[in-house]
Amino acid sequence: MSIHDIMNFETKRAIKNALLIQIEEVGFERITVKKLAITANINRGTFYLHYKDKYEVMEDLQEYAFQTIKIGQLYQPFIAVFKYIKEHDKAFRVILGEQGSPAFSKRMKTVFSNHILDRISVIREEGLDPEFQPYFEAFLTSAILGVIQEWLDNGDDLNVEDLAMIHFRLLRFLGDLASL
Structure with missing residues (x-):
C-alpha cells in the first residue's frame, strides 16, 4: 500500500468517524458537509475528493459494517x-x-x-x-x-x-x- 493509499484510507476513516460523532450530536438529517469537515479536521475540498455528500459517507460506513456479516x-x-x-x-x-x-x-x-x-x-x-x-x-x-x-x-x-x-x-x- 502506497503512502497515498494510506492517506486516503485515513482521511476516509476520519470522515466516517466524524459522521458517527455528528449523528450522536445532532442527528443525521441536521448534518452538513461543513460540520463533517470541521469534525474530521479537514477542509471541505478534501471532503469532496473522497465523497460527494453525507449520504455517500453513510453508504460507505454501512458497507463497511456489512462486509464481515455478508461474508x-x-x-x-x-x-x-x-x-x-x-x-x-x-x-x-x-x-x-x-x-x-x-x-x-x-x-x-x-x-x-x-x-x-x-x-x-x-x-x-x-x-x-x-x-x-x-x-x-x-x-x-x-x-x-x-x-x-x-x-x-x-x-x-x-x-x-x-x-x-x-x-x-x-x-x-x-x-x-x-x-x-
Whole structure:
C-alpha cells in the first residue's frame, strides 16, 4: 500500500468517524458537509475528493459494517457475528440508534432474512408457506435486531458468548410458549 493509499484510507476513516460523532450530536438529517469537515479536521475540498455528500459517507460506513456479516454465515457461527458487531459497536450503536439510519436497520433485517429463512424453511415446511413467510420473516428479523440493539444499548456486561446463549434461550422460550 502506497503512502497515498494510506492517506486516503485515513482521511476516509476520519470522515466516517466524524459522521458517527455528528449523528450522536445532532442527528443525521441536521448534518452538513461543513460540520463533517470541521469534525474530521479537514477542509471541505478534501471532503469532496473522497465523497460527494453525507449520504455517500453513510453508504460507505454501512458497507463497511456489512462486509464481515455478508461474508460469514449469520447463524453459524453466531458468536462470530456478535463478535464483529461488538468490535464495531460504536458504529452499529449510532447507525441503529434513534438519530441513525432507518435504511440500515432495514438492510440488516434483509441480511438476517436472506441467511436465516433459507435454513429454517429446510427444517420446517411451514416456512415455505407464502402467506406465513413474510410475517415470520418480519417477526424473526425484528426480534434478532431488537436483541442486538438492546445489547448495544444496555448490555456492556455481556460478552458475545453470553449474548449467543441468551439468543438461543429466547428461541427455546418461544418454542416452549407454543405448547401452552
